[in-house]
Amino acid sequence: MPPEILVNPVRRYAWGSTRALAGFLGAEPTGEPQAELWMGAHPGSPSLVDRGAGPQPLDRLIAADPLPELGPSVLARFGPQLPFLAKVLAVGRALSVQVHPSTEQAEAGFAEEEARGVPLDAPDRNYRDRNHKPEMVCALDDFDALCGFRPCTETAELLDALGVPALDRWVRTLRTAPEPEALRTVLAEALADGHGGGTTRAVAAALPGAASAAAAAGSPHHAALAACAAVASDYPGDPGIIAALLLNHVRLRPGQALYLGAGVPHAYLGGLGVEVMANSDNVLRCGLTPKHVDVPELLRVVGFRSTAPDLIDPRPVPGAVGEEAYPAPVDEFTLTRHTLTDADPDGVTSQGVGDRGPQILLCVSGEADLLAADGGRLRLTRGQSAYLPAAAARSRVVSDGAVLFRVGVRPVSPG
Incomplete structure (x- = not known):
């Protein structure tokens, strides 16, 4: 079997860049956002391979004769499927704040939704497969992201710097409650209130100006505030902005990578990068998206602990x-x-x-x-x-x- 050129699908999401992916592929921009180039055998958007009978989806070729495609060790460990999915990401504005499940959580969630008869392509489905989704993104240019909860005391300082009185109750919670309890309380209240049409949306609407002013005033959290100001401008009034304020801001240099394991909330804000992950499309979202947000399931999957971004240099x-x-x-x-x-x-x-x-x-x-x-x-x-x-x-x-x-x-x- 010889090596083969892949014909790869482009996924078009609202957060995609209108120029970056086209430029990477040497194509003319279409004027529409182009977000992801998928390389692999995920059934949602498999790459195509032509072995003389016309282009065929890679997932079907692997399923038809998995041993020569995968080798005996990979087949024994992962079954008749390519265990990874590679992408090129072209982020024009913030993706949703999201988290991925562990293998055990994915298996249980998938089985529960199957038992309830939720179609795999239903917009309110959480688990589209049984796999976990660890992932790593490697920057091709400067790449901005939010990743993992910031320590509670630092987040309290950042929220204080915004000067928004409605945030005061969460500042107190972050300063006085044990870390897991504080993080869960703030995230749960913000999302429950915001998606119910309460005061969180009003708070979120005030954040673009407040974050810009605090960043301009020379706050030690200048970079994080500037990033949140941009996110708040892109998603005015979205309760996911509160979730974004709880997370570490990181800028990857070209060639630097960021690893994300199960339970770590994150969002990509801008840049071009190569991403590789387990072959899964399981995502629980906090906000900054018109897609389905299941707050109770999200709170079950998130790991409520502060974590430093897992940066990887080559x-x-x-x-x-x-x-x-x-x-x-x-x-x-x-x-x-x-x-x-x-x-x-x-x-x-x-x-x-x-x-x-x-x-x-x-x-x-x-x-x-x-x-x-x-x-x-x-x-x-x-x-x-x-x-x-x-x-x-x-x-x-x-x-x-x-x-x-x-x-x-x-x-x-x-x-």
């Missing part, structure tokens, strides 16, 4: 020229970045033979040639990706100046 791979890894504590995916130069005559080499598992290669800069052992050749340009089935013969990618990301599956540890 680590050189020993013995490999121009290869850097982004380690993540999951089995479903690995992510490495390769900067190819003429000093590396072997280029990117597919890892081993036989049971190495499936891989996807994405070119983010320059041009590269993928050379198969049987003499076949694929040219990858910026924005293009290739799929390497587990049974594909050993191959290598060569170039002078291209940058590629490789997504694979964590191998089983010896012993």
Whole structure:
């Protein structure tokens, strides 16, 4: 089985950039938001592969004959499905504040909704599969995000700086209650009140001006306040703005990554990045979205504890020229970045033979040639990706100046 070029779907969401993804793909902007380029075999938007009979969805090809596609180890661990999903994100304005479930929560939630007969495509469905959704995003340019609860005392200082009297009760709660209780109380009250049409919407409506003024006044929380001011302007009156105020603000440098595990609330605010995750589409939303918000289920899934953003800088791979890894504590995916130069005559080499598992290669800069052992050749340009089935013969990618990301599956540890 040779490596194959993927034809990847573009997902259009209101938060997407009107120019960034088109520019990345070398296409003319359509004038409409383009948010995500999906690379993988998720049944919601699978990539297409042409093996001589016309383009076929990758998920169907894997289901029809999973062993050569996945290899015996991946098939035994994850079943007949590609365990990861890769994306390019083009964030023009804030995504919804959201959280992802653990495997146990996803399995229970999926079973409960199946038992109630909720259609998989129903807009009020929470669980569209049984999988957890750990994810990692690696910035291609400056990338802004909100991630994890800030310590309660710091959030109380930030809310104080806004000078909005209606926030005073939550400031007191954050300063006096134990951390899990304080975070749960503020989030639950803000969302319940806001989605019920109460005072939270009025508070949220006052936040754009208050956050801008506090940021201009030189608050130590200047960056977070400026980010919240932008979010509040994009989503006036949305109760999710209160949730955003509780979270750490982080700006990723190009090449820096952010890992997100189960239960960690987060939102992406702006930028272009490569994202890789377990093959799931399970999302519980807090706000900043017209989509379904299930407050009781959200509160069951969120981990109410302060956490620092899990930032990951690339680590050189020993013995490999121009290869850097982004380690993540999951089995479903690995992510490495390769900067190819003429000093590396072997280029990117597919890892081993036989049971190495499936891989996807994405070119983010320059041009590269993928050379198969049987003499076949694929040219990858910026924005293009290739799929390497587990049974594909050993191959290598060569170039002078291209940058590629490789997504694979964590191998089983010896012993």
